[in-house]
Amino acid sequence: MASSDGKLELRTLGNTGLKLSCVGFGASPLGNVFGPVSQDDADASVREAFRLGINFFDTSPYYGGTLSEKVLGKALKALGVPRNEYIVSTKCGRYAEGFDFSAERVTKSVDESLARLQLDYVDILQCHDIEFGSLDQIPALQKLKEAGKIRFIGITGLPLDIFTYVLDRVPPGAVDVILSYCHYSINDSTLDDLMPYLKSKGIGVISASPLAMGLLTESGPPEWHPASAELKSACQAAAAFCKEKGKNISKLAMQYSLSNKDISSVLVGMNSVRQVEENAAAAVELANAGKDEDTLLEVEAILKPRSYGDNWNKKNLD
Ligand code: NAD
Numbered sequence: 485m486a487s488s489d490g491k492l493e494l495r496t497l498g499n500t501g502l503k504l505s506c507v508g509f510g511a512s513p514l515g516n517v518f519g520p521v522s523q524d525d526a527d528a529s530v531r532e533a534f535r536l537g538i539n540f541f542d543t544s545p546y547y548g549g550t551l552s553e554k555v556l557g558k559a560l561k562a563l564g565v566p567r568n569e570y571i572v573s574t575k576c577g578r579y580a581e582g583f584d585f586s587a588e589r590v591t592k593s594v595d596e597s598l599a600r601l602q603l604d605y606v607d608i609l610q611c612h613d614i615e616f617g618s619l620d621q622i623p624a625l626q627k628l629k630e631a632g633k634i635r636f637i638g639i640t641g642l643p644l645d646i647f648t649y650v651l652d653r654v655p656p657g658a659v660d661v662i663l664s665y666c667h668y669s670i671n672d673s674t675l676d677d678l679m680p681y682l683k684s685k686g687i688g689v690i691s692a693s694p695l696a697m698g699l700l701t702e703s704g705p706p707e708w709h710p711a712s713a714e715l716k717s718a719c720q721a722a723a724a725f726c727k728e729k730g731k732n733i734s735k736l737a738m739q740y741s742l743s744n745k746d747i748s749s750v751l752v753g754m755n756s757v758r759q760v761e762e763n764a765a766a767a768v769e770l771a772n773a774g775k776d777e778d779t780l781l782e783v784e785a786i787l788k789p790r791s792y793g794d795n796w797n798k799k800n801l802d
Contacts (some may be wrong), residue, residue, distance in 0.1 A: 491537030492767055497748040498688025500636050500660050502571055502607060504749040506742055507767050508540035509533045510692060513755035514555040515548020518698065518706050521755045523555060530559035532757045534570065536764040540749050542573045542663075542692070544612050545597055549580035557601035572603060573663075573690075575612035575640065577621065585617035587624035594633050608661055610638035615646045622658050636660040638690075642667075644678055651685060665692035668747060669700060670722075670740050670780070671715070671787035679746045692751040694741035701734050702727060722786045731779050738766040739775050 494503040512518075514526045530541070541560070543552045553574060560570065576593040577585040584590075594609060609625060611617055625637045638661035639650055647662050662682065667675040668691040675691055682689055698705035699719040705711065711719075723733040741750040754760050 492764060493771065494539070495745065495748040496688075497690070498660060498682075499686035500608075500688050502636070502688070504540040504571060504690075505538045506749060507538055507738075507763055508542060508690065508749035508751040509538050509760075510751045510753035511541055511543040511552045511556045512547040513552075513753045514543070514559075515550075515552030517547055517552075518753065518755060521555070523558060525756060526555045527559045527562045528757050529754055529760050530556070531563055532760045533754070533764070534563055534565065536760065538760070538764065539569065540571045540573070540751075542690075542751050543601070544575035544578065544610075545593060545600075546575065546578040546580065546612055550596075550600055553597055553600040557603070561602050567603070571607045572601065573608035573610060573638065573661075574601065574606050575610045577614075577617050578612035583613075583616045585611065585614075585621045587621050590621045590624050591628065594628055598633065605632060606634050608636045608638045609634040610640045610661070610663055613641055614639040614650055615641045615643055619650065619653060622654055626658065636688075638663055638688075640665070640692075644674060647678060648681060651681075651687065656685075659687065661688040661690060663690040663692055663751070665751075666696055667691070668741050668744060668750075669694050669696045670737050670783055671696065671699075671719070673744075676744065676746075683746065689747050690749050690751055691741060691744075691747040694750050694752050695734055695737050697753075700737040702732070718787055722783045725786060726779065726783065729779060731776065732762075733783070735762065735766045735769075736776060736779055736783060738763055739770045740780060742767050742770055743775055 492505045492507055495506055497504050514521055541556060543556045545553055574597045576590045577583060628634045637659050639659055640663040644667055651659060664675050695701050697709055699711060702723050704720060726733040752763050
């Protein structure tokens with residue numbers, strides 16, 4: 485997962501032509517979603533990420549009630565590199581106050597996001613959790629594209645069938661990218677079933693939450709995590725098993741996701757230089773030495789019968 489210059493591998497995002505680093509920087513932690521993060525730590529994390537070849541940064545007005553966008557905007561500004569050297573995605577339709585996918589709100593939302601991010605355009609604007617929205621805003625997003633405020637349009641969501649539902653109903657080319665989360669990590673790899681369909685449509689694939697939103701970490705998930713008690717304890721057992729073997733569950737989980745080359749970027753939430761370094765190193769080590777197949781098999785055996793699907797609330801588009 486590293487190129488000859490030692491930087492992280494870049495992968496093309498569907499038909500967009502964008503080349504995303506295989507490890508992407510998820511900025512929800514910069515909205516204090518997983519605990520407090522200072523602007524200094526955010527600046528240092530973003531700087532280190534860019535130095536190691538991470539060129540893709542994802543945020544949303546929803547994360548920390550707009551805080552993540554503001555903190556990421558300052559950190560990118562402090563980085564001081566030309567705008568075309570990094571790729572930024574943000575979202576619309578989901579806010580601290582609730583969901584609003586109306587064309588009017590979405591159009592206003594982009595201007596607000598650009599101001600907070602201190603940018604003239606974002607590379608990708610995604611409808612945030614489209615299963616709670618409608619398809620009505622897609623024409624408004626096309627207008628934003630024509631106005632040069634966004635380059636590409638994406639949709640994000642938890643239930644995988646939401647992607648086929650939307651993509652089967654919008655005109656070809658109306659949606660460029662999907663962001664799926666928690667469906668390509670060690671205990672749930674069901675995103676893979678959708679790959680032939682997505683490829684046939686030239687849709688770029690971003691897979692978020694390789695650590696299952698903190699489940700696949702030694703310190704465990706945050707309070708609000710929606711997984712069942714059963715899945716939480718299985719992940720805890722898997723993390724303890726790895727630790728005993730002298731391995732790290734997060735590294736194993738990153739390498740598992742990164743191994744799937746149909747995923748253009750594995751979007752992991754990071755809040756410290758240390759996490760950035762560990763996750764970039766996981767990619768470099770994978771490129772040089774391959775996956776730790778033995779440990780992976782053992783951890784899969786601990787996690788296998790448990791997926792999120794049955795436990796999490798799902799809502800489908802009407
Ligand atoms: P994740 O699986 O990436 O886990 C993040 C958690 O793991 C944080 O607590 C982080 O501090 C910790 N972590 C990161 N690297 C670590 C390491 N090496 N060792 C130990 N702990 C480590 O979950 P996430 O942050 O929710 O997802 C990643 C990103 O994807 C988000 O920040 C967001 O940008 C995006 N996302 C989008 C949606 C959506 O659009 N609906 C949903 C989920 C995630």
